[in-house]
Amino acid sequence: MTVAPTPQVDSVFELDALLSDEERAWQLTARAFATERILPVIEDDFENKHFRREFVRELGALGLLGMHLDGYGCAGAGAVSYGLVCLELEAADSGWRTFVSVQGSLAMSAIHKYGSEEQKQQWLPGMAAGELVGCFALTEAAGGSDPAAMTTTARREGDEWVLDGAKRWIGLASIADVAIVWARVDDTASGQAGNPGAQVRGFLVPTATAGFSATAIDGKLSMRASIQCDVRFDGVRLPASAMLPGARGLSGPFGCLNEARYGIVWGAMGAARSCLEAALERAKSREVFGRPIGSRQLVQAKLADMLLEYEKGVLLALHLGRLKERGALTAAQISVGKLNSVREALQIAHEARSILAGDGITSAFPVMRHAANLEAVRTYEGTDEIHALVLGRALTGLSAF
Structure with missing residues (x-):
């Protein structure tokens, strides 16, 4: 696969300087797949309610399924590498980051964490290859x-x-x-x-x-x-x-859910980046009253606020990834990330739609699709309300559940 260009908003951010060569390589692999395979068909697939089963083996061949796990055909990649893959896939569509999460962070993680050796040998290699779902x-x-x-x-x-x-x-x-x-x-x-x-x-x-x-x-x-x-x-x-x-006990499924929630912290920022990019390009190309709308102060203020929240969200995800790699990441910290990333990604989608004006509700732009998907992401793996209560409990020592 060819290497997709660096998104314009990331050229302001300069995230690459904070990543290792291996982490960058995983990100570029996922970006190329998202750009070459998902993006050309995703609007039609969303419209037609179509899941492309053929992509599963392709993702397996790239090593992206259960990539954060060790052994049994899994790549054994670091937490930040996995997060970057989630970001790039969700920049194309939340559904494909969700697939990787369900397959790797939930199903495969459950077997890897809690299964017998016989169970691991039976299922994990085929799931890592995309031969089994x-x-x-x-x-x-x-x-x-x-x-x-x-x-x-x-x-x-x-x-x-x-x-x-x-x-x-x-x-x-x-x-x-x-x-x-x-x-x-x-x-x-x-x-x-x-x-x-x-x-x-x-x-x-x-x-x-x-x-x-x-x-x-x-x-x-x-x-x-x-x-x-x-x-x-x-x-x-x-x-x-x-x-x-x-x-x-419930610590079993919760251990897997935390793996998936971690991926969402990164993934939602991918959707946010896609929306911000669409708004930025439109701000430079659309003219009103004889000038590009991007030359107007109100539009620039919106773009600046969107970039600010995107950068903060990715830096938070990176911080959580480094904690996870040290074995120091807590459930409350994951709740901070999940709550912030999805909430801010939705706000960025809403602001992007306003810059796109009426055309923003069409499939000519990805913004409404991302906004609709993020409403689901906001609900699964813990609602805003549940994560807020998790943080309230961490702060007060008192459970409101």
């Missing part, structure tokens, strides 16, 4: 921000587990080969009677198993080039070896 089934229709209230259950019958229940908004489920399913088990099986959180366990469910069904959710006005599903488990029978041995 995974999904992560935690959210339920009535649960949302309260996963401890899940009603999906797993009961033991002899040497088997039997799963019953339903999940909603599960990315990739209808095309997945394996689902990581989180379910409540009885107190005896959990080994921690009387602790509801400890009753939650993870299971590897091949999607060809009888009783598993996934239906893509239609009618979405956001993430239209991506797949999210309703999933049902009707007496799904699994061998005892299907349980993830290393995950006990």
Whole structure:
């Protein structure tokens, strides 16, 4: 792939000086894929609700799936390298950063963190190559921000587990080969009677198993080039070896969610950059009252504010990445990043649309697509409200949940 040019806003920023050669190489790999493969088709795909399955193996061949994991065909890249990849993919479309997050940060991370050696060998190499697709089934229709209230259950019958229940908004489920399913088990099986959180366990469910069904959710006005599903488990029978041995309680899925939230901190800034670039080009090319609108003070003030928040967001993401590489990143710090990045990216999208004027609502520009996608990103992996409460708890020592 050819190397895509450096975005104009980054030439002001000079982020490259803060990156290693390896980190820069990962970023350029992702930028080239986004520019050459995603951007030429994404407007049509968004309009037609089309997910390009053929891109999955291509992403695997580039080493971008589970790239932050070690071994089993994974690249073992650093946290900042992974974040930069998320930024470049989401600059094209949030749906493709979401795919990489679901596959790598959620499904593969669950197996890598909590799986047995046999489970890792069975699934991770194929998932890293893009030959197999995974999904992560935690959210339920009535649960949302309260996963401890899940009603999906797993009961033991002899040497088997039997799963019953339903999940909603599960990315990739209808095309997945394996689902990581989180379910409540009885107190005896959990080994921690009387602790509801400890009753939650993870299971590897091949999607060809009888009783598993996934239906893509239609009618979405956001993430239209991506797949999210309703999933049902009707007496799904699994061998005892299907349980993830290393995950006990909600700390299991939360450990994976924090990996995905970290990617969003970077990714949302990619969407913001795309919107800012569109507004900047329009400000220089569109003339009103005989002059480019970019020569007007109000427009320049908007562009300056957008650049300011973009630069601050990327610097925050870089700081969190360095903390993560040292093993010092906390859940509260991830909440700072997720809350700030998505909120500011949406504001940048809204300001960009105003500079584009009426044309900004058309598919001639990516801004409305990014704004619509960011509304979904704002909701999943923790809403603004939940992250605000996480920070409130960190500040006061008092939980408002």
